Amino acid sequence: MTKSKLPETRYAQSGEVSIAYQMMGEGPVDLILVPGFISHIEFQHDLPGYTAFLRRLASFGRVVTFDKRGQGMSDRMSGAPSLEVRMDDVRAVMDTIGSKRAALVGFSEGGCMSVLFAATYPERVSHLILIGCFSRSADRWSDEAWEARLDQILRLWGAGELTKTIAPSEAGKPAVVAQYAKWERLASSPGALRTLLQLNRQIDVSAILPTLQVPALVLHSKADLQVPVDLGRKLAAGISGVKYIENPAGDHAVWTSNNETVPGQIEEFVTGRRDHGAVEVERVLATVLFTDIVDSTRSAAAMGDERWLRLLGDHDQIARDMVGKHRGNLVKSTGDGVLATFDGPGRAVRCAIALPRQ
Structure with missing residues (x-):
């Protein structure tokens, strides 16, 4: 099967x-x-x-x-x-x-x-x-x-x-x-x-x-x-x-x-x-989704720590919700992105499309 x-x-x-x-x-x-x-x-x-x-x-x-x-x-x-x-x-x-x-x-x-x-x-x-x-x-x-x-x-x-x-x-x-x-x-x-x-x-x-x-x-x-x-x-x-x-x-x-x-x-x-x-x-076929905020270092410097941390918190919450909605498993937050796995490429792609662009 x-x-x-x-x-x-x-x-x-x-x-x-x-x-x-x-x-x-x-x-x-x-x-x-x-x-x-x-x-x-x-x-x-x-x-x-x-x-x-x-x-x-x-x-x-x-x-x-x-x-x-x-x-x-x-x-x-x-x-x-x-x-x-x-x-x-x-x-x-x-x-x-x-x-x-x-x-x-x-x-x-x-x-x-x-x-x-x-x-x-x-x-x-x-x-x-x-x-x-x-x-x-x-x-x-x-x-x-x-x-x-x-x-x-x-x-x-x-x-x-x-x-x-x-x-x-x-x-x-x-x-x-x-x-x-x-x-x-x-x-x-x-x-x-x-x-x-x-x-x-x-x-x-x-x-x-x-x-x-x-x-x-x-x-x-x-x-x-x-x-x-x-x-x-x-x-x-x-x-x-x-x-x-x-x-x-x-x-x-x-x-x-x-x-x-x-x-x-x-x-x-x-x-x-x-x-x-x-x-x-132990052998699981999975699709891996990795996201990254473009120019995160420059953005953090321009925004200041307080605003940047607030943005990251919002980003992580949205990512968790989207990964869960598409039946994925959020492995970890990478600081300026996320790493998640899915049981098929279709859900991973739909999740990636649903994530807002920063």
């Missing part, structure tokens, strides 16, 4: 409901990624780091992503489906792609759904990986705090506020926050989200954990602001024979880390090795 080519969206039938899914990689291991409370499998490729995260997993397996019923590109519906009903979405996707057995990778609330599926269909689950998950939703907030939090989520839905808790490393980048805001709007409407979150509040798989018969790995970041690490520890404590890894850093949205840690831990757990892809992840 080339860097510019993204996976095709297809549909699986779960009863009368159409479930949107994508595949990347060719195996030999199937990895089914079970999302948290929102997802949009096509637009998520616009979020920084997401596609690279999937490609890293695809270096050792066939990676399958999907939107659960009621969200993203899957069929909408009135009300909110129970965890048991949503569990059928996993089975429908596996049946459609001909996957007899797969490793389930559950994120956040999707981990609870993965636990239920693994306990119900152990013959179809080779490994269970739970990332940033919990066992009992009510442990996260008291009833009073939850009502206030729910009102806050719904009031700010579609503005990118979620970035502050699931991807705080990106929260200071206006262009990225705008992308997360669009993701929120595409994934769910506020009304549908209210119904779903109220149902999710009742999730409790604590009693199911001791019945699990498949190898399980629990990964949690100490810095997770969405699901506190104590809940990850509690989840792991309820699973017999679990492998628990507590990473010292990282966002709740694991794809923002842009490193080898989590994909490498998953690969080692599933395949028993951790070397394939580790070299490839």
Whole structure:
């Protein structure tokens, strides 16, 4: 797969409901990624780091992503489906792609759904990986705090506020926050989200954990602001024979880390090795953009230090905004210019054209 080519969206039938899914990689291991409370499998490729995260997993397996019923590109519906009903979405996707057995990778609330599926269909689950998950939703907030939090989520839905808790490393980048805001709007409407979150509040798989018969790995970041690490520890404590890894850093949205840690831990757990892809992840095809203010030394002398420094500050802020808007990565400011990288020449050229001439 080339860097510019993204996976095709297809549909699986779960009863009368159409479930949107994508595949990347060719195996030999199937990895089914079970999302948290929102997802949009096509637009998520616009979020920084997401596609690279999937490609890293695809270096050792066939990676399958999907939107659960009621969200993203899957069929909408009135009300909110129970965890048991949503569990059928996993089975429908596996049946459609001909996957007899797969490793389930559950994120956040999707981990609870993965636990239920693994306990119900152990013959179809080779490994269970739970990332940033919990066992009992009510442990996260008291009833009073939850009502206030729910009102806050719904009031700010579609503005990118979620970035502050699931991807705080990106929260200071206006262009990225705008992308997360669009993701929120595409994934769910506020009304549908209210119904779903109220149902999710009742999730409790604590009693199911001791019945699990498949190898399980629990990964949690100490810095997770969405699901506190104590809940990850509690989840792991309820699973017999679990492998628990507590990473010292990282966002709740694991794809923002842009490193080898989590994909490498998953690969080692599933395949028993951790070397394939580790070299490839260092080899990135990128377009480099370098800018420079013409005659900066003479201009600085003519303007004076105070005015020149103010101009440089404005220049750097505009450059940051333009690079972010065009999905680039600002490597550094050079004093009288910037150095940035892009995943393709088109975005780099459009960014260069958009930068104002001084």
